[in-house]
Amino acid sequence: VDPRNDCADGSAGAVDVSLRAVMACFPTGVTIVSTCDHDAVPRGLTVNAFTSVSLNPPLVLVCVDRDSRSHDYLIQADGFVINILSAEQAQLAERFARYPSDGRFDGLAWELAPSGHPVLEGSVAWLDCATKEVISAGDHSIIIGQPNATGCGTESALVFHRGKLGSIG
Numbered sequence: 001v002d003p004r005n006d007c008a009d010g011s012a013g014a015v016d017v018s019l020r021a022v023m024a025c026f027p028t029g030v031t032i033v034s035t036c037d038h039d040a041v042p043r044g045l046t047v048n049a050f051t052s053v054s055l056n057p058p059l060v061l062v063c064v065d066r067d068s069r070s071h072d073y074l075i076q077a078d079g080f081v082i083n084i085l086s087a088e089q090a091q092l093a094e095r096f097a098r099y100p101s102d103g104r105f106d107g108l109a110w111e112l113a114p115s116g117h118p119v120l121e122g123s124v125a126w127l128d129c130a131t132k133e134v135i136s137a138g139d140h141s142i143i144i145g146q147p148n149a150t151g152c153g154t155e156s157a158l159v160f161h162r163g164k165l166g167s168i169g
Contacts, residue, residue: 029050030157032047033045042105044070045069045070046097066141067139073101080117081115086156093160093165115129130146132146
């Protein structure tokens with residue numbers, strides 16, 4: 001890293017653009033966070049801001065843009081499933097990022113986790129979580145969940161890096 005190649009001049013607008021550029025340098029996994037609304041209709045969205053928080057007790061978090069069409073469904077639900085996508089599921093990631101929220105599950109294979117929230121067929125792994133806390137942070141909500149059931153496969157995971165979807169492994 002060359003410290004002379006600053007991404008921003010320190011102004012608020014430049015730092016916003018710089019943060020986006022810096023974060024694009026960091027490869028992340030890709031997930032679809034799913035839940036069911038009060039009418040038992042499956043809802044979900046693509047999220048790459050996901051991490052483990054604690055092993056004891058087990059806690060994970062996802063960060064969801066408050067302007068997202070699925071945001072309110074997630075924070076009103078008692079829980080959610082984090083579906084970690086396989087390298088073969090790039091089209092699903094795009095579908096859940098762009099399609100209208102009402103039709104994202106149409107024609108897809110999925111089943112209910114023990115909590116009653118959707119697990120997408122073909123996911124590398126999944127965590128069935130009870131919502132423990134929702135924290136407002138800037139333009140996002142940090143949703144902390146406690147996994148109560150999990151599943152794990154052997155497929156290669158989908159990753160997001162420099163604005164592109166790809167795979168490793």
